[in-house]
Amino acid sequence: MSDDRPPRTNSETSVETAEERAASWRLVFENSLGGLRAFLRKRLPQDSDIDDCLQVVFVKLIEKGDSVAAPALKSWLFRVAANESARIWRSKAAAEKMYQKHGGTEVPTVDPTDAAIQAETTKHLKQALKQLPDAWQQVVHLRLYENLTFQQIADRLDVPLGTALTRMRRALERLRNNLK
């Protein structure tokens, strides 16, 4: 999927229209659409909610897709979908349910403290990352920052594929637990 992402705007592609960029991102989105729908099926009871959620995910992809690293794009889409599905649940449960329904699926306004929280989270994440075993850090680096496949990583480190996968997964688990 990472190869399908639209080219970033630069001097050569600045003439690209918004419609063309939307079309390019749509291709990226459609590659993940089956998985996103399957993912949301267990989270949202109604198909209309799933469609609404997917619509928001697509809008955010167009708005912010350029800022997401290619290897993490699919994960980012699932995160947006998960957050949006949670928001839909909250809006359904809240008293303002009717207002939200009539107002459409507008994205909530950005909290001014979000940037500070994000900066703090990033700081803690970096610290947690450095505390991981070197072997785990290597796999994280090679996969997310050098964009090697797991098989390529396994070949480079001369370990079985399952070992490379497990190192990456345990690194993610450890990081997630450290940030709780």
Next chain:
Amino acid sequence: MNKIISSDGEIHLDIALTDDLKNRCLQYLLDDLDSEQVELFEKALSESASLGDELNRQAEAISMLSEIHSGEGIPTPVQTDSGQQTVTLRKIAYIALAVCFAGMMVRGWWQTPGSVAQSEVAQPGIVPPLVADNVTDLQPVAVPEFTLIARAWADNQLREDTGFQQSETLPDTIGDYFEETGSEVNDISSEPAFSWMFIAASEIQELGTDDG
């Protein structure tokens, strides 16, 4: 399959989250599966809430990691080794520099006029390296400047004064000279500007002896 009891008390069957399945989640999120594997995974995803939860957890962690500046503070396999090598080489370089510097200091100290005189006085009869016809042939690498001047002066004197004969008034060695004149070591070291003359005189004497 695992039995999952929901909040409303219903029992649902869900697939067991094995390590292999968790790894498959990772591969799916990072596009490491072929199309057939993707289809199978998405089918399982549509039927399993726990698999969706695991996918969501991994997606969250990957998204957070991707927001860190690319590679910042993360060692790579090669970078880790080269970094350690660089540190080691730097330490070795510093140590080598320190040893060289200390060696130069010690050598410089030993070759000061005072210390030359000290060594000469401590062992009477031992004189500095002699000057031959070709002065540069016998030049040590680190001879004090005053010695070089003295040798040059002595050499010039010998070349100009072809009728040079050993004078009986000249002492055989600097040590002898000191003995005869009663000069003290400290006197020479305190006046390094004149010490080269004594060395020159002794070298003239030595050369004259060799010639004669």
